């Protein structure tokens with residue numbers, strides 16, 4: 001394990017944590033930038049009692065905080081941070097190559113309202129205060145195409161119940177996917193967790209920025225689908 005690995009997971013995580021060997025510049029971003037951008041108190045080591053973390057301490061004031069789950073290469077997150085400088089955005093991504101890509105984009109864009117958890121969203125949600133997130137994004141979540149793996153998808157109670165807890169009443173939850181069966185499961189399971197469906201279809205949000213996975217889906221002839229929910233309560 002490299003020095004950038006978060007604590008070995010207590011939960012099953014079926015995705016990849018490492019990809020191709022990192023470029024020298026990317027290793028530099030991880031060693032120079034991640035320490036300052038990483039929220040403290042997420043890992044079991046740092047916070048064994050799982051006390052709620054203080055978001056005002058991360059962003060320096062009590063601005064609205066948004067959450068992006070599985071930011072991949074980070075293009076959407078940096079775009080949102082640049083477009084909405086008055087908010088703070090926390091992203092989670094266990095795939096360290098994606099984290100390194102994001103850090104490069106943060107440097108290039110010069111945004112300062114981003115916080116980066118290089119690990120599982122469930123560990124972050126454990127310690128986020130109740131009702132602390134004003135908007136959440138789930139862009140092209142891992143599809144887990146085999147029926148026997150559908151319970152690994154993010155749109156299951158294991159993830160949605162904590163997400164409901166950490167979101168503010170009325171807060172928006174956006175899901176983008178190119179997998180019709182993922183749309184089906186999203187429309188079934190997200191409302192059961194306490195979210196109201198606002199819209200769904202093939203039109204992207206006005207402030208959407210297409211991600212790497214969306215570009216791949218388009219090249220391969222799949223059709224993006226955008227779903228918006230509002231947290232009830």
Ligand SMILES: C[S@@+](CC[C@H](N)C(=O)[O-])C[C@H]1O[C@@H](n2cnc3c(N)ncnc32)[C@H](O)[C@@H]1O
Nearest residue numbers: 070071072092095120121139140142211212213
């Ligand atoms: C298909 S990729 C999409 C990446 C990016 N959002 C995009 O659209 O290009 C899904 C990402 O979700 C991440 N992921 C999977 N489970 C996660 C979890 N429990 N918490 C945070 N990220 C997760 C994976 O590591 C992967 O990078």
